[in-house]
Amino acid sequence: MSDTITLSGATLPDGRTRDVVLRNGRISVLRGPDHPYQRAFAGLDLAGYLLLPAPAEPHVHLDRALTWQPVGSDPDGRDGAIRSWRVRPARYGLGDLRRRSREALRTLTARGVTAVRTHLDIGDGRVPLRAVEVMAELRAEFHRVLDLQIVAMPAPGTTDRTIVDAVSAGARVIGGRPRLAPDCRQETRRLLRLADRAEVALDLHLDDGFDPRMLAVGDLARLLRASGFGRPVTASHLANLNRLSPSALGRVTETIAASRMRVVALPSPRGCGLPMRALLAAGVPVAAGGDHLRDTGHPMGRADPLATAAATGLAPDRAWAAVAGHARAVLGLESGGLEPGAPADLLAVRATSLAEALRTLPEDRIVIKSGHVIARTAPTRKVRVAA
């Protein structure tokens, strides 16, 4: 198979039309459409498509994906959803976990995502690491089409031993939700210590309890300063920041900006977003993720980065940065772009502009990973106006 391919006639986000030559997994050249050598290599006609750097999914729970139907709704809000998930393992076998996770990964791939960070519950039941083990298998199965990063997410009662074993089983990040522990600070310290010992990154669910008196993200920033922890740290959720006064929010955003912590927002119709504009203004490159895919927390998650970007409410270019460049940075990947030398991980969508794509969320998409087309969705539409 040739390692050179020309994408011809693509519309770029800035409105220009370009032929884009991909070579050896990277963008090689961008040319105007009247360039004499434009048909020199194998080609893909992208007339009518908008070409974007491929998005990444920085925060999803693949082990919970597609469980909405069997578990049913929970009227008690977020904690009710977490509790109903915690009693679930007896209901789902290994085969079910593998089937749902694979289906979710295929959906993400078709939507254009070429890198995923998934949080996975560990410590449940008799096989405490089964989600990590299944996902490590799927990581190998999907390695040609996406980079899959596993976060081991312990409950407060999960032992240190199990958390360290999860890293041996394939997790590259330690996660957790410290506010569920009797002592949130102590749990945060424990997870930081374990990440340090296992030499992996940390990605915590913080400040998602709708109680702004307890700002765990501020505690974490202070802990990081005191500990000298040198690995990447991500704070996810942070919905409590929405409830702060402008001056308190200003202080917290300054603390976050000074800590070099990454931040992931989870904008969704359930209102779990955070004040992205304030953080961006303070120089924090906030990423945005989908969190739920039709699970107990949200019956209608779409696993669609276009929908996530649209839900941020930001201007189109900043919204796309949140699900593309900023999201890749959370995963420790080099930032994608549309310039020579950038990785040829790209998404083409049937649209004339980014604003249109975020408004219409077109299903018509072509996904390119390392210079190769890995997914193509071409919906058909028939409308009969007259008999």
Ligand SMILES: [Zn+2]
């Ligand atoms: Zn989450």
